[in-house]
Amino acid sequence: MAALLEIEGLSKNYGGIKASDNVNLVIEQGELHAVIGPNGAGKTTLVAQLSGLERPDAGHVRFRGRDITRMPPWRRAHAGIARSFQITSLIMEMSVIDNIALAVQARQGHSFRFLRDARRIPELREAAMGYLAQVGLADRAEAETAALSHGEHRLMEIAIALASEAPLLLLDEPMAGLGPEESAQLVEFLKGLKGKRTILLIEHDMDAVFALADRISVLVYGHVIATGTPAEIRANDHVRHAYLGEED
């Protein structure tokens, strides 16, 4: 296996808080790599630096061997990195399918196209419909995004990430705020996605993580304290003290 994403010495401070503290992490091609850690450990900050929304104070990020540390977010998307947001980030004023169609449009070269009605371009609409069907939202396609439930918004986040056809997906707590049933469905869905895309999964739900992950990294106070297979992580005393032990 080859490394798809290499994170080297990544550090980011907010005031006195070390949100990322010399993070070193390698995401292998094709793996589902989970990052776990308590609230405020710096998981979202890590994703933000990988997607280009935040600049690290120090360190490097390499994607397919190329240094992308200073690359703007939209270039990273074209390079092949897509993300979902822990706090739902959608275009609320637009319809559901418009959101997904934009994600499809984004990967079809530039959008300096002024004449054709974007909502009547079959390639865009059909492709968008396909992703909506995958996450089970096909019947909500024409609804206004703001009118959807929280659970449906979470699914839209996934659909947008899928629509990018990016080889690397950064999923920041996709199950956040979902009920047990919805969570279970999403876990099944991600299982089906495993192997097709490389996934960096940030997740709070331990059952989900241990069910899905090929490898797990544990982040505490911005620092990776352990990386290993689920079995290794379960057996790691350090992790149990620092994190798993706090669970109940």
Add this chain to the structure above:
Amino acid sequence: MKPDRKTAAGLFVLALLAVLPPIFIWTGNPFYVDLATRLVILAIAATSLNLILGYGGMISFGHAAYVGLGAYAVGIPAYHELYGGFDAIASFSGSFQIPLAVAVCALFALVTGAICLRTKGVYFIMITMAFAQMVYYLFVSIEEYGADDGLVIDVRSELPGINLDRPLQLYYLAFVSLVLAIVIVRTIVNSRFGMVIQGAKGNDTRMKTMGFNTYIYRLTAYVISGAMAGYAGALLGNFTTFISPEMMDWTRSGELMFMVILGGAATTFGPLMGAAAFIVIEEVLSHVTIYWHLPFGLMLILVVLYVRGGIMGLIEGRWGRRR
């Protein structure tokens, strides 16, 4: 697309504007042709502003500068043609003035937009206004072009087959231009480009992470909008045959913003409705009282606060507070 009342209302106003002016002339009311001409030209400017303000969420408080620059692009070559000097510009006589207006405004939008669009929110509003005031003071300081007394435009632009000295011909040029402006903005808004600027208005971060360089798309919309406003300005210069810095004052920019919001931002016919309402109310109130600005201002504030979506919102039947 469901057949909607908003489109019907917009087409109705356009139909009125198409047939009324000759009737005004036949019935001996040429003054109303002037009023209609002003209405139509302002509607073009408001329609151009709607592209960035309504659909793009770029609250530009300097749009009158483009209208003014467009008018000066007619007035200055006309001045040099008559009084000599500045041969390069004087040779832009007649038929080149309108393209010149469009080009100057596109360039001004490109340069200032590149800077303004680095900022957001209140800063964006302030900096667009600052650039417009810069142009305002620039023309106040140029004695040759009349400074704040303004410049009389002695000869109108030349166009093949159209004599702009004839009020009805000028009017119908403006009217056809308005129809085109509405069609152009609507086409752009519905295009892939339009989806990008609307998406960026709704959620810039999401658009960036999807892979859109939202800055460059916004800047393009900004340039298109500025160029269209410049065209409206060129028409306005030909209509009033007079141009002064006062046309570019920030209050003028504010009026254009009000037209868009009053009519209904991010709607096809909203700016036209807003401009029409603006002209009609201004006309009626100014006959009733010389202190018409006060009730007018209050009315605008009430509409902005209580009628979601402006006049178009009313027509659609959407009452209640704005979100």
